[in-house]
Amino acid sequence: MTVRMSLTNDCERPPPVTQPLFQNFFIFHGGILMKIYVQIGGDCSITAFSTCSTADVQVDAEVTGPLYPEKISGYKLEPDNTGVNHLVFDEEQFKAHVKQEQEAAALAEAEAKLAEVSRDALLAGVDDEVALTMTCLYPEWQAGQEYKTGNRLRFGDGGFIKVLQDHKSQADWLPDATPSLYAVIADPAEEWPEFKQPTGAHDVYMAGDKTTYKGEHYTCKADNTAHSPEEYPEAWEKAAE
Numbered sequence: 001m002t003v004r005m006s007l008t009n010d011c012e013r014p015p016p017v018t019q020p021l022f023q024n025f026f027i028f029h030g031g032i033l034m035k036i037y038v039q040i041g042g043d044c045s046i047t048a049f050s051t052c053s054t055a056d057v058q059v060d061a062e063v064t065g066p067l068y069p070e071k072i073s074g075y076k077l078e079p080d081n082t083g084v085n086h087l088v089f090d091e092e093q094f095k096a097h098v099k100q101e102q103e104a105a106a107l108a109e110a111e112a113k114l115a116e117v118s119r120d121a122l123l124a125g126v127d128d129e130v131a132l133t134m135t136c137l138y139p140e141w142q143a144g145q146e147y148k149t150g151n152r153l154r155f156g157d158g159g160f161i162k163v164l165q166d167h168k169s170q171a172d173w174l175p176d177a178t179p180s181l182y183a184v185i186a187d188p189a190e191e192w193p194e195f196k197q198p199t200g201a202h203d204v205y206m207a208g209d210k211t212t213y214k215g216e217h218y219t220c221k222a223d224n225t226a227h228s229p230e231e232y233p234e235a236w237e238k239a240a241e
Contacts, residue, residue, distance in 0.1 A: 063088070128162070162182065194212050195228055
């Protein structure tokens with residue numbers, strides 16, 4: 001096969017390109033000589049083969065044997081003493097290119113994982129008040145997931161919850177129906193949040209906590225209060241309106 005091109009010692013070539021403009025490659029089998037054109041990249045590497053000469057693909061040379069488009073990164077031009085360029089395949093060049101691509105892919109994957117881990121660590125490290133300002137960054141609750149104590153999740157229409165114990169979520173254990181597994185993270189800007197029945201030591205009311213119960217505002221007077229103002233009125237003080 002003949003692929004012919006005029007290259008000076010200074011590697012004169014079409015304007016540098018980084019992506020092949022022609023993907024219409026052909027495999028020529030041994031013994032057949034045919035003229036093709038190649039595209040030269042900014043580093044003088046072969047970036048495309050074509051049977052037509054264009055403003056971008058205009059380098060011709062001689063080649064004998066089959067061409068393998070999937071190994072294009074291993075081809076290079078070598079001029080002989082008559083000035084004719086020969087398109088040859090360099091196995092070591094191809095292997096080096098493959099290794100470089102593999103290393104680049106591994107680095108990109110590692111950097112993506114690092115970014116993910118750093119993001120997760122940041123989201124887990126802030127307190128509830130800060131987390132409430134960026135709830136959109138937390139994942140949506142889903143069934144069939146392994147959740148750890150302390151995980152924060154979005155649920156329903158604007159809901160924001162915290163996992164209270166390690167478990168695998170189930171479709172019939174919805175957060176709003178399983179207070180032993182999930183607690184609502186209340187907005188501190190809401191002065192009188194609705195009373196929620198405590199389910200354990202983690203969510204009892206402490207002295208000074210405020211709540212709304214049956215339309216009335218109450219302030220807790222005793223630590224570790226697990227009952228409503230109706231059930232245990234001694235622990236609550238009704239707010240003056």
